[in-house]
Amino acid sequence: MTARHASATRGTQQPAASRQITVRRAALADLPTIVDLRLALLRENGDHPVYGRLRVDARERAYDVFGAQLRSSNEVMFLAEVGSAVVGILRCVETLNSPLLHPDRYCYVSSVYVRPSARRGGVLKALLRRAGEWCGDRGLSEMRLHNVPGGSAGAAWSASGFAVMEEVRRKEVPRVRR
Numbered sequence: 785m786t787a788r789h790a791s792a793t794r795g796t797q798q799p800a801a802s803r804q805i806t807v808r809r810a811a812l813a814d815l816p817t818i819v820d821l822r823l824a825l826l827r828e829n830g831d832h833p834v835y836g837r838l839r840v841d842a843r844e845r846a847y848d849v850f851g852a853q854l855r856s857s858n859e860v861m862f863l864a865e866v867g868s869a870v871v872g873i874l875r876c877v878e879t880l881n882s883p884l885l886h887p888d889r890y891c892y893v894s895s896v897y898v899r900p901s902a903r904r905g906g907v908l909k910a911l912l913r914r915a916g917e918w919c920g921d922r923g924l925s926e927m928r929l930h931n932v933p934g935g936s937a938g939a940a941w942s943a944s945g946f947a948v949m950e951e952v953r954r955k956e957v958p959r960v961r962r
């Protein structure tokens with residue numbers, strides 16, 4: 785795929801590229817596609833100690849949770865399309881910072897997934913460009929995210945200008961019988 789010449793400008797298309805990427809805001813009608821993409825993301829992390837622990841009824845739960853997210857005024861999901869096919873997703877949530885710190889609010893980026901067949905074609909770049917516009921519209925000056933270390937995600941985030949600023953740690957607590 786040569787989707788390099790991405791158009792992330794509010795769903796408009798640019799001439800030139802034979803396989804243009806467009807990015808649009810997701811609507812409730814996109815819920816089945818969103819569930820598929822976000823479950824695919826979790827399945828790619830099947831061996832991860834947090835994201836690999838998928839519940840058997842995850843799909844049903846996903847409809848409820850992601851439906852509520854689509855209705856929320858504090859967040860947005862963007863879908864990238866090539867032709868009529870949805871190839872990627874990115875979610876932005878306007879998030880309150882600690883009241884002791886600047887800035888007041890930031891954009892938390894999550895649920896980023898590009899279908900394997902569309903990778904390395906500029907889909908993430910297009911999604912991030914649109915997310916940046918959303919931040920600008922809301923007066924948000926910063927994006928933050930968590931990613932699994934290593935792999936394609938780490939390289940993509942570094943290449944996209946996201947610096948590592950924190951480590952997330954986890955420890956299992958043994959059950960104690962009293």
Ligand SMILES: CC(C)(COP(=O)(O)OP(=O)(O)OC[C@H]1O[C@@H](n2cnc3c(N)ncnc32)[C@H](O)[C@@H]1OP(=O)(O)O)[C@@H](O)C(=O)NCCC(=O)NCCS
Pocket residue numbers: 825828895896897898899902903904905906907908909910930931932935936937939940941943944
């Ligand atoms: C990470 C991911 C979203 C990147 O999407 P993408 O559409 O392929 O990314 P882009 O083509 O826009 O690439 C942007 C830049 O990131 C870097 N990059 C992307 N994938 C890379 C990889 N596998 N290895 C090294 N660098 C990579 C490159 O610098 C690239 O720019 P370039 O191609 O001009 O060199 C995609 O690989 C994916 O969905 N991975 C599985 C899910 C995942 O890890 N999601 C992130 C959760 S935090």
